[in-house]
Amino acid sequence: GPIPSVMWDLLRDRLDPALWEMLMTAAQLAEQRGWQIYLVGGSVRDLLLIDRYQGATPTEELLFDDIDLVVDGFHQAADQAAGVELAKAIQNFFPNAKLQVHGRFQTAALLWHEDEALGSLWVDIATARTEFYPYPAANPEVEASSIRQDLYRRDFTINALAVRLTTPHQGELLDYFGGILDLRESLIRVLHANSFIEDPTRIYRAVRFAVRLGFQLEPQTESYIHHAIASGIYAHIQSEMEHTPALQTRLRRELKLVLEASYWYRALRVLARLKALVCLHPNLEMTPGLWRQMRRAHRTLKHFDKANSLEHWQVLLELLIASLEPAERGKVAEGLQLPAESIDRLSHLHTTEAAIAQTLPTCDRPSQIVDGLSPYDAETLVLVGCRSDRALRRQLWQYLLHWSQQRPPLDGNDLKQLGYRPGKDFKTILETLRNATLDGQIATVEEAKALLQRQFPTN
Ligand code: ATP
Numbered sequence: 058g059p060i061p062s063v064m065w066d067l068l069r070d071r072l073d074p075a076l077w078e079m080l081m082t083a084a085q086l087a088e089q090r091g092w093q094i095y096l097v098g099g100s101v102r103d104l105l106l107i108d109r110y111q112g113a114t115p116t117e118e119l120l121f122d123d124i125d126l127v128v129d130g131f132h133q134a135a136d137q138a139a140g141v142e143l144a145k146a147i148q149n150f151f152p153n154a155k156l157q158v159h160g161r162f163q164t165a166a167l168l169w170h171e172d173e174a175l176g177s178l179w180v181d182i183a184t185a186r187t188e189f190y191p192y193p194a195a196n197p198e199v200e201a202s203s204i205r206q207d208l209y210r211r212d213f214t215i216n217a218l219a220v221r222l223t224t225p226h227q228g229e230l231l232d233y234f235g236g237i238l239d240l241r242e243s244l245i246r247v248l249h250a251n252s253f254i255e256d257p258t259r260i261y262r263a264v265r266f267a268v269r270l271g272f273q274l275e276p277q278t279e280s281y282i283h284h285a286i287a288s289g290i291y292a293h294i295q296s297e298m299e300h301t302p303a304l305q306t307r308l309r310r311e312l313k314l315v316l317e318a319s320y321w322y323r324a325l326r327v328l329a330r331l332k333a334l335v336c337l338h339p340n341l342e343m344t345p346g347l348w349r350q351m352r353r354a355h356r357t358l359k360h361f362d363k364a365n366s367l368e369h370w371q372v373l374l375e376l377l378i379a380s381l382e383p384a385e386r387g388k389v390a391e392g393l394q395l396p397a398e399s400i401d402r403l404s405h406l407h408t409t410e411a412a413i414a415q416t417l418p419t420c421d422r423p424s425q426i427v428d429g430l431s432p433y434d435a436e437t438l439v440l441v442g443c444r445s446d447r448a449l450r451r452q453l454w455q456y457l458l459h460w461s462q463q464r465p466p467l468d469g470n471d472l473k474q475l476g477y478r479p480g481k482d483f484k485t486i487l488e489t490l491r492n493a494t495l496d497g498q499i500a501t502v503e504e505a506k507a508l509l510q511r512q513f514p515t516n
Contacts, residue, residue, distance in 0.1 A: 064220050065228030067104050068096070076124075076169065076178070079151060083126065083182075084222040086146045092139055093130040095204060095219040095231070100124045102215050105240055106270070122176055124169075127219065129185035129204045140184040141165045147182075154180075205233050212259045213266065214239045214246045239275070246275040253285035257294055258304070260285065260333045261311035268324040279331075286332055291339045298392065308336065309393045316370035325351070338381055338389050347380050350443040353450075357439055360458065371395070372436055375403055379440055383407040402437050409433065410441055417452055423460050424492035430456050465490035466505045475506070476515045486513050 069077060080096070087094040100121055128139045141158055144165035148156045155168040169178040185207040204219060211217040214236040221229045230237075239246050245267045253259050260282050267274055274282070297304050315324050328334060329343035354376050358369045378389050387404030402409075416429040430438060435457060442453035467475075467490060469483070477483060489512060493499045499508055509515075 062228040062230065063108075064101075064104075064230045067108055068220065068228075071104055071107060079147065079154075079169065079180075080126075080222055082150050083143065083147050084224075084227070086150075087128060087143060088223050090139075090143075091130065092128050092143070093204070093221060093223045094143070095127045095129065095221055096124065097127050097208065097219040098125040098211070098216055101218040101220055101230075102236075102240065105218070105237070109240070121178060123179040123181055126180060126182045126222075127185050127204065127207055128182060129207070138184070140182045144182045204231065208233060209248055212247065212252070212256075212262055214244075214248060215266075215272075217248060243270070243272040244275040245272050245278060247278050247281060250281055253281050254288070254290075254293070256304075256307075257285065257290055257297075257336055258307045258311045260331065260336065261308075261315055261328070264324050264327045264331070264333070265311070265315050265318070268320045268327060269318065282331055282333070286335060291335050291337075294336055295392075305392065305394050309395070312337075312374055312393070313370050316373045321370075321373070322351075322355070334377065337378070337393070338385060340381060340385070341377065344380075347377070350376055350380075353443045354439060357442065357454065357457075361435075361439075367436055367439070371399060372439055375399060375436070375440055376443055378403055379406055379444065398434070399436075402434070402440070406437070406440060409437055410444070413441055413453075414445070414449065417449055420452075422492075423455075423495040423497075426452060426456055427460050427491075427495055431461070435461075460495055463491075463495060465494040466499065466502045467509075475509070477513070482513070489513075 068080075072080070084094060100123075103121065126140075128143050141164075144156055144158070144167055147167060148154055151167075151169075153170075157166045157168065158164075159166070164181060164183045166182065167180040169180050171177040185203045208217040208219060208231070214234045216236075217234050218236045219231040221227060221231065234248050235246075245263050247253070247259065247263070263274060263278065263282065266272060294304065294308070315321055315328070318324065325343070332342065334341040334343065351373060354373055355369075358367060358372060361367065374393075374395070375390070378386050381389060383406065386406060387400055390400040390403045413430070413433075417426065420426045420429060430453070433441075438453050438457055442450045442457070445453070465487070469479075469487060472483065472486060473479065477486060486509070490499070490505055490508070493505075493508055499505050
Protein backbone atom coordinates (compact mmCIF):
# COMPACT_ATOMS: atom_id res chain seq x y z
CA GLY A 58 0.00 0.00 0.00
CA PRO A 59 0.98 3.66 -0.24
CA ILE A 60 3.51 4.86 2.28
CA PRO A 61 2.06 7.64 4.38
CA SER A 62 3.65 10.94 3.59
CA VAL A 63 2.86 14.55 4.23
CA MET A 64 2.79 15.11 0.52
CA TRP A 65 0.30 12.36 -0.03
CA ASP A 66 -2.08 13.75 2.58
CA LEU A 67 -1.72 17.16 1.03
CA LEU A 68 -2.61 15.88 -2.41
CA ARG A 69 -5.59 13.92 -1.19
CA ASP A 70 -6.91 16.72 1.00
CA ARG A 71 -6.26 19.67 -1.26
CA LEU A 72 -7.01 18.41 -4.73
CA ASP A 73 -10.46 18.40 -6.12
CA PRO A 74 -11.79 14.82 -5.53
CA ALA A 75 -12.46 14.23 -9.22
CA LEU A 76 -8.92 15.28 -10.06
CA TRP A 77 -7.54 13.06 -7.32
CA GLU A 78 -9.50 10.14 -8.74
CA MET A 79 -8.08 10.84 -12.16
CA LEU A 80 -4.51 10.89 -10.83
CA MET A 81 -5.08 7.57 -9.07
CA THR A 82 -6.47 6.07 -12.28
CA ALA A 83 -3.51 7.46 -14.20
CA ALA A 84 -1.17 5.84 -11.69
CA GLN A 85 -2.84 2.45 -12.13
CA LEU A 86 -2.74 2.71 -15.90
CA ALA A 87 0.96 3.56 -15.73
CA GLU A 88 1.67 0.69 -13.35
CA GLN A 89 -0.06 -1.75 -15.71
CA ARG A 90 2.44 -0.71 -18.35
CA GLY A 91 5.41 -0.89 -16.04
CA TRP A 92 5.84 2.87 -15.97
CA GLN A 93 6.24 5.45 -13.21
CA ILE A 94 4.39 8.73 -13.17
CA TYR A 95 5.20 11.83 -11.23
CA LEU A 96 3.46 15.04 -10.43
CA VAL A 97 6.06 17.76 -11.08
CA GLY A 98 6.66 21.48 -11.30
CA GLY A 99 4.41 24.31 -10.25
CA SER A 100 1.61 22.25 -8.72
CA VAL A 101 3.97 20.51 -6.28
CA ARG A 102 5.51 23.86 -5.38
CA ASP A 103 2.14 25.49 -4.89
CA LEU A 104 0.75 22.62 -2.83
CA LEU A 105 3.68 22.88 -0.46
CA LEU A 106 3.21 26.64 -0.31
CA ILE A 107 -0.47 26.28 0.49
CA ASP A 108 0.53 23.98 3.30
CA ARG A 109 3.07 26.49 4.57
CA TYR A 110 0.57 29.32 4.54
CA GLN A 111 -2.07 27.09 6.09
CA GLY A 112 -4.46 27.84 3.30
CA ALA A 113 -4.09 31.60 3.59
CA THR A 114 -2.47 32.00 0.21
CA PRO A 115 0.11 34.74 -0.28
CA THR A 116 -1.10 35.47 -3.81
CA GLU A 117 -4.31 35.19 -5.72
CA GLU A 118 -2.70 32.78 -8.12
CA LEU A 119 -2.47 29.54 -6.23
CA LEU A 120 -5.45 28.05 -8.06
CA PHE A 121 -4.08 25.60 -10.59
CA ASP A 122 -4.61 26.17 -14.25
CA ASP A 123 -2.27 23.41 -15.18
CA ILE A 124 -0.86 20.29 -13.67
CA ASP A 125 2.24 18.59 -15.01
CA LEU A 126 2.76 14.85 -15.07
CA VAL A 127 5.91 13.11 -16.22
CA VAL A 128 5.97 9.49 -17.32
CA ASP A 129 9.15 7.55 -16.85
CA GLY A 130 10.60 4.09 -16.62
CA PHE A 131 10.40 2.55 -20.06
CA HIS A 132 13.04 0.83 -22.07
CA GLN A 133 12.09 0.76 -25.69
CA ALA A 134 12.31 3.49 -28.26
CA ALA A 135 8.59 3.19 -28.99
CA ASP A 136 7.86 4.14 -25.40
CA GLN A 137 9.11 7.63 -26.14
CA ALA A 138 5.44 8.20 -26.88
CA ALA A 139 4.49 6.93 -23.41
CA GLY A 140 3.00 10.27 -22.41
CA VAL A 141 0.70 10.22 -25.39
CA GLU A 142 -0.33 6.61 -24.80
CA LEU A 143 -1.05 7.27 -21.16
CA ALA A 144 -3.11 10.34 -21.99
CA LYS A 145 -5.20 8.28 -24.38
CA ALA A 146 -5.70 5.57 -21.78
CA ILE A 147 -6.80 8.16 -19.21
CA GLN A 148 -9.20 9.66 -21.67
CA ASN A 149 -10.83 6.26 -22.13
CA PHE A 150 -11.79 6.39 -18.47
CA PHE A 151 -12.81 10.04 -18.50
CA PRO A 152 -14.33 10.70 -21.91
CA ASN A 153 -15.26 14.26 -20.97
CA ALA A 154 -11.62 15.29 -20.90
CA LYS A 155 -10.39 16.63 -24.23
CA LEU A 156 -7.13 15.30 -25.58
CA GLN A 157 -4.54 17.39 -27.36
CA VAL A 158 -1.30 15.93 -28.68
CA HIS A 159 1.71 18.14 -29.38
CA GLY A 160 4.20 16.89 -31.85
CA ARG A 161 4.78 13.27 -32.68
CA PHE A 162 6.12 12.23 -29.30
CA GLN A 163 6.69 13.60 -25.88
CA THR A 164 3.69 15.62 -24.79
CA ALA A 165 -0.03 15.29 -24.59
CA ALA A 166 -2.45 17.46 -22.71
CA LEU A 167 -5.88 16.75 -21.33
CA LEU A 168 -8.31 19.58 -20.87
CA TRP A 169 -9.73 18.33 -17.59
CA HIS A 170 -12.40 20.92 -17.15
CA GLU A 171 -13.37 24.15 -18.76
CA ASP A 172 -15.24 26.24 -16.30
CA GLU A 173 -16.47 29.81 -16.54
CA ALA A 174 -15.91 30.45 -12.86
CA LEU A 175 -12.93 28.24 -12.10
CA GLY A 176 -11.16 28.71 -15.44
CA SER A 177 -9.83 25.74 -17.32
CA LEU A 178 -7.53 23.07 -16.00
CA TRP A 179 -5.00 21.42 -18.29
CA VAL A 180 -3.20 18.25 -17.34
CA ASP A 181 0.06 18.05 -19.28
CA ILE A 182 1.53 14.61 -19.65
CA ALA A 183 5.13 14.55 -20.80
CA THR A 184 7.57 11.75 -21.31
CA ALA A 185 10.67 12.16 -19.16
CA ARG A 186 13.15 14.09 -21.22
CA THR A 187 16.24 12.02 -21.23
CA GLU A 188 18.53 10.21 -23.59
CA PHE A 189 17.35 6.78 -24.54
CA TYR A 190 18.98 4.07 -22.43
CA PRO A 191 19.19 0.68 -24.11
CA TYR A 192 19.36 -1.11 -20.77
CA PRO A 193 17.38 -4.19 -19.86
CA ALA A 194 14.07 -3.59 -18.16
CA ALA A 195 13.66 -2.70 -14.53
CA ASN A 196 17.03 -1.22 -13.82
CA PRO A 197 16.08 1.03 -10.91
CA GLU A 198 19.20 3.16 -11.21
CA VAL A 199 18.35 4.15 -14.74
CA GLU A 200 14.76 4.84 -13.81
CA ALA A 201 15.77 7.04 -10.97
CA SER A 202 18.26 8.88 -13.08
CA SER A 203 15.91 9.65 -15.94
CA ILE A 204 13.37 11.47 -13.77
CA ARG A 205 16.34 13.14 -12.12
CA GLN A 206 17.59 14.27 -15.51
CA ASP A 207 14.18 15.55 -16.42
CA LEU A 208 14.08 17.58 -13.24
CA TYR A 209 17.65 18.80 -13.74
CA ARG A 210 16.57 20.54 -16.93
CA ARG A 211 14.10 22.69 -15.07
CA ASP A 212 14.57 26.28 -14.04
CA PHE A 213 14.62 26.58 -10.24
CA THR A 214 14.95 24.23 -7.31
CA ILE A 215 11.42 25.01 -6.16
CA ASN A 216 10.13 24.00 -9.61
CA ALA A 217 12.17 20.80 -9.71
CA LEU A 218 10.26 18.83 -7.10
CA ALA A 219 8.28 15.72 -7.97
CA VAL A 220 5.85 13.41 -6.21
CA ARG A 221 5.70 9.77 -7.31
CA LEU A 222 2.11 8.72 -7.95
CA THR A 223 2.83 5.09 -8.76
CA THR A 224 3.87 2.22 -6.49
CA PRO A 225 6.37 1.29 -5.19
CA HIS A 226 7.17 4.33 -3.08
CA GLN A 227 3.89 5.97 -3.92
CA GLY A 228 3.72 9.46 -2.46
CA GLU A 229 7.48 9.85 -2.22
CA LEU A 230 8.68 13.40 -2.68
CA LEU A 231 11.74 13.66 -4.92
CA ASP A 232 13.91 16.60 -3.97
CA TYR A 233 17.27 16.18 -5.65
CA PHE A 234 18.31 19.81 -5.59
CA GLY A 235 17.23 21.18 -2.24
CA GLY A 236 13.92 22.63 -3.35
CA ILE A 237 12.21 22.01 -0.02
CA LEU A 238 14.79 23.99 1.87
CA ASP A 239 14.60 26.82 -0.67
CA LEU A 240 10.81 26.87 -0.38
CA ARG A 241 11.18 27.12 3.36
CA GLU A 242 13.72 29.91 3.08
CA SER A 243 11.85 31.69 0.28
CA LEU A 244 14.68 31.50 -2.23
CA ILE A 245 14.75 31.34 -6.01
CA ARG A 246 17.80 29.28 -6.92
CA VAL A 247 18.90 27.86 -10.26
CA LEU A 248 20.21 24.33 -10.58
CA HIS A 249 23.52 25.19 -12.20
CA ALA A 250 25.76 28.13 -13.09
CA ASN A 251 24.96 28.08 -16.80
CA SER A 252 21.23 28.19 -16.39
CA PHE A 253 20.66 31.78 -17.56
CA ILE A 254 23.05 31.50 -20.49
CA GLU A 255 21.30 28.30 -21.51
CA ASP A 256 17.91 30.00 -21.37
CA PRO A 257 17.80 33.79 -20.83
CA THR A 258 14.03 33.75 -20.37
CA ARG A 259 14.75 32.27 -16.96
CA ILE A 260 15.89 35.73 -15.84
CA TYR A 261 12.33 36.94 -16.31
CA ARG A 262 10.95 33.80 -14.72
CA ALA A 263 13.21 34.20 -11.70
CA VAL A 264 11.99 37.73 -11.13
CA ARG A 265 8.38 36.82 -11.76
CA PHE A 266 8.41 34.00 -9.21
CA ALA A 267 10.38 36.06 -6.70
CA VAL A 268 7.95 38.96 -6.78
CA ARG A 269 4.84 36.85 -7.01
CA LEU A 270 5.73 34.53 -4.16
CA GLY A 271 7.51 37.15 -2.06
CA PHE A 272 10.81 35.25 -2.42
CA GLN A 273 14.39 36.51 -2.76
CA LEU A 274 16.82 35.72 -5.52
CA GLU A 275 19.42 33.53 -3.87
CA PRO A 276 22.68 35.58 -3.95
CA GLN A 277 24.65 33.11 -6.06
CA THR A 278 21.74 32.91 -8.51
CA GLU A 279 21.61 36.68 -8.71
CA SER A 280 25.32 36.75 -9.46
CA TYR A 281 24.72 34.29 -12.32
CA ILE A 282 22.15 36.73 -13.70
CA HIS A 283 24.64 39.59 -13.48
CA HIS A 284 27.22 37.45 -15.17
CA ALA A 285 24.87 36.40 -17.98
CA ILE A 286 23.91 40.02 -18.62
CA ALA A 287 27.47 41.31 -18.43
CA SER A 288 28.60 38.68 -20.89
CA GLY A 289 26.54 40.24 -23.69
CA ILE A 290 23.25 38.47 -23.43
CA TYR A 291 21.60 40.47 -26.21
CA ALA A 292 24.04 39.31 -28.87
CA HIS A 293 23.68 35.81 -27.53
CA ILE A 294 19.88 35.93 -27.75
CA GLN A 295 20.03 37.36 -31.27
CA SER A 296 22.20 34.55 -32.54
CA GLU A 297 20.15 31.94 -30.63
CA MET A 298 16.95 33.23 -32.17
CA GLU A 299 18.23 32.48 -35.63
CA HIS A 300 18.24 28.76 -34.90
CA THR A 301 15.55 28.54 -32.24
CA PRO A 302 12.45 30.55 -33.04
CA ALA A 303 10.96 29.06 -29.87
CA LEU A 304 13.14 31.43 -27.87
CA GLN A 305 11.26 34.42 -29.31
CA THR A 306 7.96 32.87 -28.35
CA ARG A 307 9.15 32.10 -24.85
CA LEU A 308 10.62 35.55 -24.33
CA ARG A 309 7.38 37.16 -25.44
CA ARG A 310 5.40 34.81 -23.23
CA GLU A 311 7.48 35.73 -20.18
CA LEU A 312 7.16 39.45 -20.94
CA LYS A 313 3.42 39.02 -21.23
CA LEU A 314 3.22 37.13 -17.95
CA VAL A 315 5.24 39.81 -16.15
CA LEU A 316 3.45 42.79 -17.65
CA GLU A 317 -0.08 41.49 -17.20
CA ALA A 318 0.46 40.50 -13.57
CA SER A 319 -0.92 42.65 -10.78
CA TYR A 320 2.65 42.95 -9.49
CA TRP A 321 4.12 44.08 -12.84
CA TYR A 322 5.51 47.34 -11.47
CA ARG A 323 7.49 45.71 -8.69
CA ALA A 324 8.72 43.04 -11.08
CA LEU A 325 9.85 45.69 -13.53
CA ARG A 326 11.74 47.42 -10.74
CA VAL A 327 13.69 44.26 -10.06
CA LEU A 328 14.27 43.66 -13.78
CA ALA A 329 15.53 47.24 -14.12
CA ARG A 330 17.89 46.82 -11.18
CA LEU A 331 19.28 43.68 -12.82
CA LYS A 332 19.51 45.55 -16.15
CA ALA A 333 17.56 42.64 -17.60
CA LEU A 334 15.83 44.79 -20.21
CA VAL A 335 18.98 44.56 -22.32
CA CYS A 336 17.63 41.15 -23.31
CA LEU A 337 15.32 43.13 -25.62
CA HIS A 338 17.84 45.70 -26.80
CA PRO A 339 21.28 46.76 -25.51
CA ASN A 340 20.09 50.36 -25.08
CA LEU A 341 16.89 49.59 -23.25
CA GLU A 342 16.96 50.83 -19.68
CA MET A 343 14.48 52.33 -17.28
CA THR A 344 14.95 56.09 -16.82
CA PRO A 345 12.91 58.32 -14.52
CA GLY A 346 11.07 59.57 -17.61
CA LEU A 347 10.24 56.07 -18.79
CA TRP A 348 8.98 55.11 -15.34
CA ARG A 349 6.67 58.10 -15.42
CA GLN A 350 5.38 57.06 -18.83
CA MET A 351 4.72 53.52 -17.62
CA ARG A 352 2.74 54.78 -14.62
CA ARG A 353 0.73 57.05 -16.89
CA ALA A 354 0.00 54.19 -19.26
CA HIS A 355 -1.15 52.02 -16.38
CA ARG A 356 -3.52 54.70 -15.07
CA THR A 357 -4.87 55.48 -18.50
CA LEU A 358 -5.42 51.87 -19.42
CA LYS A 359 -7.27 51.25 -16.19
CA HIS A 360 -9.61 54.14 -16.93
CA PHE A 361 -10.21 52.96 -20.35
CA ASP A 362 -11.04 49.39 -19.76
CA LYS A 363 -14.74 49.92 -20.13
CA ALA A 364 -14.72 51.45 -23.57
CA ASN A 365 -11.82 49.68 -25.27
CA SER A 366 -10.41 46.23 -25.04
CA LEU A 367 -6.72 46.99 -25.29
CA GLU A 368 -4.12 44.41 -24.46
CA HIS A 369 -2.63 46.23 -21.51
CA TRP A 370 0.58 44.22 -21.33
CA GLN A 371 1.18 44.84 -25.01
CA VAL A 372 0.77 48.59 -24.69
CA LEU A 373 3.18 48.58 -21.74
CA LEU A 374 5.67 46.57 -23.77
CA GLU A 375 5.28 48.88 -26.74
CA LEU A 376 5.94 51.84 -24.48
CA LEU A 377 9.20 50.26 -23.36
CA ILE A 378 10.19 49.63 -26.97
CA ALA A 379 9.14 53.16 -27.96
CA SER A 380 11.89 54.53 -25.71
CA LEU A 381 14.44 53.26 -28.23
CA GLU A 382 15.66 55.13 -31.30
CA PRO A 383 12.94 55.23 -34.00
CA ALA A 384 14.90 52.98 -36.35
CA GLU A 385 15.22 50.25 -33.71
CA ARG A 386 11.61 50.02 -32.58
CA GLY A 387 10.12 48.02 -35.45
CA LYS A 388 13.05 45.61 -35.43
CA VAL A 389 12.68 44.85 -31.73
CA ALA A 390 8.92 44.34 -32.09
CA GLU A 391 9.53 42.04 -35.01
CA GLY A 392 12.17 40.10 -33.11
CA LEU A 393 9.64 39.45 -30.36
CA GLN A 394 7.06 38.42 -32.95
CA LEU A 395 4.55 40.96 -31.77
CA PRO A 396 1.39 41.19 -33.91
CA ALA A 397 1.67 42.98 -37.25
CA GLU A 398 -0.28 46.03 -36.09
CA SER A 399 2.04 46.38 -33.14
CA ILE A 400 5.13 46.31 -35.36
CA ASP A 401 3.44 48.79 -37.65
CA ARG A 402 2.51 51.11 -34.83
CA LEU A 403 6.06 51.19 -33.49
CA SER A 404 7.64 51.54 -36.91
CA HIS A 405 5.53 54.62 -37.66
CA LEU A 406 5.44 56.09 -34.20
CA HIS A 407 7.87 58.92 -34.85
CA THR A 408 5.97 60.08 -37.96
CA THR A 409 2.68 59.76 -36.12
CA GLU A 410 3.98 61.77 -33.19
CA ALA A 411 5.28 64.50 -35.46
CA ALA A 412 1.95 64.70 -37.31
CA ILE A 413 -0.11 64.85 -34.13
CA ALA A 414 2.18 67.42 -32.52
CA GLN A 415 1.73 69.59 -35.58
CA THR A 416 -2.05 69.22 -35.98
CA LEU A 417 -3.40 69.39 -32.46
CA PRO A 418 -2.19 72.88 -31.49
CA THR A 419 -4.00 74.28 -34.54
CA CYS A 420 -7.36 72.83 -33.44
CA ASP A 421 -9.78 75.12 -31.61
CA ARG A 422 -12.88 72.98 -31.54
CA PRO A 423 -13.36 69.38 -30.37
CA SER A 424 -14.76 68.43 -33.77
CA GLN A 425 -11.46 69.44 -35.36
CA ILE A 426 -9.54 67.35 -32.85
CA VAL A 427 -11.76 64.37 -33.63
CA ASP A 428 -11.08 64.86 -37.33
CA GLY A 429 -7.36 64.98 -36.66
CA LEU A 430 -7.22 61.94 -34.37
CA SER A 431 -9.79 59.54 -35.75
CA PRO A 432 -7.34 57.95 -38.22
CA TYR A 433 -5.31 56.53 -35.30
CA ASP A 434 -6.09 53.51 -33.19
CA ALA A 435 -6.45 53.85 -29.43
CA GLU A 436 -3.14 52.06 -28.74
CA THR A 437 -1.24 54.60 -30.82
CA LEU A 438 -2.89 57.48 -28.99
CA VAL A 439 -2.13 55.98 -25.59
CA LEU A 440 1.53 55.62 -26.59
CA VAL A 441 1.70 59.15 -27.94
CA GLY A 442 -0.17 60.53 -24.94
CA CYS A 443 2.10 58.90 -22.39
CA ARG A 444 5.15 60.24 -24.20
CA SER A 445 4.03 63.81 -24.83
CA ASP A 446 3.82 67.00 -22.80
CA ARG A 447 0.94 67.89 -20.58
CA ALA A 448 -1.07 70.06 -22.99
CA LEU A 449 -1.03 67.52 -25.79
CA ARG A 450 -1.71 64.68 -23.39
CA ARG A 451 -4.82 66.38 -22.01
CA GLN A 452 -6.26 66.72 -25.47
CA LEU A 453 -5.52 63.08 -26.27
CA TRP A 454 -7.14 61.84 -23.06
CA GLN A 455 -10.19 64.05 -23.67
CA TYR A 456 -10.44 62.55 -27.10
CA LEU A 457 -10.03 58.95 -25.93
CA LEU A 458 -12.31 59.18 -22.92
CA HIS A 459 -15.02 61.51 -24.19
CA TRP A 460 -14.99 62.88 -27.68
CA SER A 461 -14.33 59.64 -29.51
CA GLN A 462 -17.22 58.04 -27.59
CA GLN A 463 -19.74 60.82 -28.02
CA ARG A 464 -22.78 60.10 -30.21
CA PRO A 465 -25.17 62.68 -31.66
CA PRO A 466 -28.77 62.57 -30.40
CA LEU A 467 -29.96 61.29 -33.80
CA ASP A 468 -28.41 58.44 -35.78
CA GLY A 469 -28.82 57.21 -39.37
CA ASN A 470 -32.00 55.30 -38.58
CA ASP A 471 -33.57 58.34 -36.98
CA LEU A 472 -32.72 60.34 -40.09
CA LYS A 473 -34.49 57.81 -42.31
CA GLN A 474 -37.54 57.98 -40.08
CA LEU A 475 -37.49 61.74 -40.44
CA GLY A 476 -37.65 61.29 -44.21
CA TYR A 477 -33.99 61.68 -45.24
CA ARG A 478 -32.90 59.31 -47.99
CA PRO A 479 -29.55 57.52 -47.72
CA GLY A 480 -27.26 59.06 -50.31
CA LYS A 481 -24.51 61.55 -50.88
CA ASP A 482 -25.85 64.17 -48.47
CA PHE A 483 -26.61 61.64 -45.78
CA LYS A 484 -22.99 61.45 -44.66
CA THR A 485 -22.69 65.24 -44.61
CA ILE A 486 -25.79 65.48 -42.46
CA LEU A 487 -24.50 62.91 -40.00
CA GLU A 488 -21.15 64.70 -39.81
CA THR A 489 -22.85 68.00 -39.20
CA LEU A 490 -24.81 66.47 -36.33
CA ARG A 491 -21.68 64.87 -34.90
CA ASN A 492 -19.69 68.11 -35.06
CA ALA A 493 -22.47 70.17 -33.56
CA THR A 494 -22.73 67.66 -30.72
CA LEU A 495 -18.98 67.64 -30.11
CA ASP A 496 -18.79 71.40 -30.14
CA GLY A 497 -21.68 71.72 -27.70
CA GLN A 498 -24.14 73.32 -30.07
CA ILE A 499 -26.75 70.60 -29.67
CA ALA A 500 -27.45 68.05 -26.96
CA THR A 501 -31.09 66.94 -27.23
CA VAL A 502 -33.23 65.42 -29.97
CA GLU A 503 -35.20 68.64 -30.22
CA GLU A 504 -32.08 70.71 -30.73
CA ALA A 505 -30.87 68.25 -33.35
CA LYS A 506 -34.18 68.40 -35.21
CA ALA A 507 -34.14 72.19 -35.12
CA LEU A 508 -30.63 72.20 -36.58
CA LEU A 509 -31.72 69.83 -39.37
CA GLN A 510 -34.66 72.08 -40.17
CA ARG A 511 -32.35 75.08 -40.43
CA GLN A 512 -29.58 73.48 -42.50
CA PHE A 513 -31.20 70.55 -44.35
CA PRO A 514 -34.92 71.22 -44.61
CA THR A 515 -36.93 68.20 -45.86
CA ASN A 516 -39.88 70.41 -46.94
P1 ATP B 1 2.81 29.01 -13.01
O1 ATP B 1 2.13 28.87 -11.69
O2 ATP B 1 3.27 30.40 -13.33
O3 ATP B 1 2.11 28.33 -14.15
P2 ATP B 1 4.68 26.89 -13.32
O4 ATP B 1 5.81 26.51 -12.44
O5 ATP B 1 3.59 25.92 -13.56
O6 ATP B 1 4.16 28.24 -12.74
P3 ATP B 1 5.12 26.96 -16.16
O7 ATP B 1 5.64 28.09 -16.97
O8 ATP B 1 3.74 26.46 -16.42
O9 ATP B 1 5.31 27.39 -14.65
O10 ATP B 1 6.16 25.77 -16.29
C1 ATP B 1 5.92 24.48 -15.75
C2 ATP B 1 7.22 23.86 -15.27
O11 ATP B 1 8.12 23.69 -16.37
C3 ATP B 1 7.97 24.73 -14.26
O12 ATP B 1 7.57 24.48 -12.96
C4 ATP B 1 9.40 24.36 -14.53
O13 ATP B 1 9.71 23.17 -13.81
C5 ATP B 1 9.43 24.04 -16.01
N1 ATP B 1 9.87 25.17 -16.84
C6 ATP B 1 9.10 26.10 -17.43
N2 ATP B 1 9.82 27.00 -18.12
C7 ATP B 1 11.10 26.62 -17.97
C8 ATP B 1 12.35 27.14 -18.46
N3 ATP B 1 12.41 28.25 -19.21
N4 ATP B 1 13.47 26.47 -18.12
C9 ATP B 1 13.41 25.37 -17.36
N5 ATP B 1 12.29 24.85 -16.87
C10 ATP B 1 11.14 25.45 -17.16
